[in-house]
Every structure is written in structure tokens, then in C-alpha cells.
Amino acid sequence: MDLVETIAELDSQPNLHAARLLVLISAFSDVQQQEALEGLTKLAKLDFLLRYPVMLERALSAKGRSTRDVQLKDYERLSVESQMVRYRFGPWDHRYREFLNILIGKGLVTVRTEGRKIVIALTENGRELALKLSANPEFQDYARRSELLKRHFNLKGTSLMNFIYETFPEVVSLRSNERIPT
Template sequence: MDLVRAVADLDQSSELHVARLLILIDAFAEEDHGGAIEGLTKLAKLDFLLRYPILLERALEAKRQSIQGVQLEDHERYSVESEMVRYRFGPWDHRYREFLNILAAKGLVSISIEGRKVVITATEQGRYCAKQLASDQLFEQYSRRAKLLKRHFNMKATNLMRFIYETFPEIISLRSNVPITP
């Protein structure tokens, strides 16, 4: 099997996406288990920066923050593990509901509706699994970068969306459902 096919197969596998999202959701959980990601739009924007670490560097630079914690690997400068598309409110993956349903069905996240907003919280079991994943060399970079996102991009979804549009204007010019490439 060639490398391109292997990467394509990885992108189709929900396990990688579910693990990455669990790590991201856990990073936003507070020690008292009260933290949450409020809204699918916010989840998508944070996941965008997690999937595209070269753009995470640009976002940190735009905020005049250190990029040291990103620790980009050479291959990440030239490829993206899993592309997102431009959708109504910016970067998006049409499989988010599927991924969140998997996490909820496994008891790893709690999903509630507050008004028109979806609120996603890691359960105790989810936090434990996220810590286990983060200790694995394959997922350590996601954990480190998710903590950077919590530290520097924990803002309301609308503000985060506005920041993404201002920092990455090339995304706005894409047609809907066109893959985003850095």
C-alpha cells in the first residue's frame, strides 16, 4: 500500500478524528470538570487550528504569542493529515455530528442544548481516556496543541470565527465545500 492511499484511509477512519476531538474537548475541561466547548462552530474553528498546525503558528503570530509550543514537524509544513472544507461559517467537517455521536455513545462526552447552542463536555471517563491518549506518542502533539488552543483561543464562537476570517482571508474566498489547503 502506498503512502497516499494509507493517508486517505486514515482520513476515512473515524477513530483518528474521534480521538483528536476527545483530546481537544478535554483540554477545555477545567479541573472541576466544569469546562465545555460551547457550540459546533467553536468546535470546528478550534479543530481547524488543531488539524492545520502551520495555520496554528500563523494564528499565534497574529496574536503576538510564542509559536514554540506548536513544535511543527517537517512533514506538517507540506501536508495536512485531514483536510476540512469551507462551509457556511468557515472551516468545517461534515462528519462532526457523527464523531460527537460516537463520543457520546461511548460515554466519553456529554452533549446538551442550551438555547440554540450545543454544549460539549468531557465526562469523567472521557477525561481519563483523553489523558491515556495524550500519553501516547502518536497523540502527544494534539494534546500539547489543544492546551495552546485553550490558553490562547478560548473565546466566544463569534469572536473566534471573526479572528479566523481576519487571520486567514484566503478561506473566505473559497467556494463552499472546497477543501482548505494551507
């Protein structure tokens, strides 16, 4: 199996995406204080920045913030995974509901609606697993970058969406399934 096939196989593994999202949700949640991540739009935009650290670096620069803590690795700049594809609603994956359902089914998050907004909260089991994942060397970059996102991009979903569209106008102008230059 070649590298492209390996990456395609990894991308088709919903549990890996769900694990990354769990680490991200954890950074924006506190079980004791009943903090939760508010909105599927916010989740998708934050995950865009987490999944594509080259874009996180650009976003931090656009806000005049240090990019030092992104700790971008050479392979992240050059890998085929850093090539984003424009989906129906931008460069974010259309499978978020699937990934959330996996997390709900495993008892790791709860989801409730407040008006039209979806509120995603960790369960105690979710918090424990997120802590274990964050300590795992394979997920430490996600954990560190999720904390950066909490510190610098803890905005309302619409504000975050507007920031991304202003900072990355190329995500709006491309046709569906076109690669987004990084």
C-alpha cells in the same frame, strides 16, 4: 497501497477524529469544576487550528504570540494533509455531529443545549481516556497544541470565527472543495 491512499484511508476513520476531538475537548473541560466546551462552532474552529498546525502557527503569529510551542515538524509543513479543502462552512469537517455521536455513544462526553448553543462536557470515563491519549506519543502533539488553544484561543464561538475569517480570508473566498493554500 501508496501514501495518498493511506492518508485517505486514515481520514475515513471516524474513531481517529473522535479521539483527536476528545483530547481537544479535554483541554477545555474540567469534570470537577463542571467546565465544558461551549458551541459546535467553537469546536470546529478550534479543531481547524489543531488539525492544521501550520494554521495554528499563523494564528499565533497574528495574535503576536510565540509559535515555539507549536513545535511544527517538517512533515507537517510538507504533507498532503497540510493541504486543506474548503467545505460548506469553511475548512472544517462537516462530520462533527458524527464524531460527537461516537463520543456520546461510548460514554465519553455529554451534550446538552442551552438555547441555541451546544455544550460539550467530558464524562469521568472521557477524562480518563483523554489523559491516556494525551500521554500516548501519537497524541502528544495534539495534547500540547490543545493546551495552546485553551491558553490563546478560548474565545466565544463567534469571536473565534471572526478571528479566523480575518486571519485567513482565503477560507471564505474559495469555492467548495477547493484546496486552501497553506
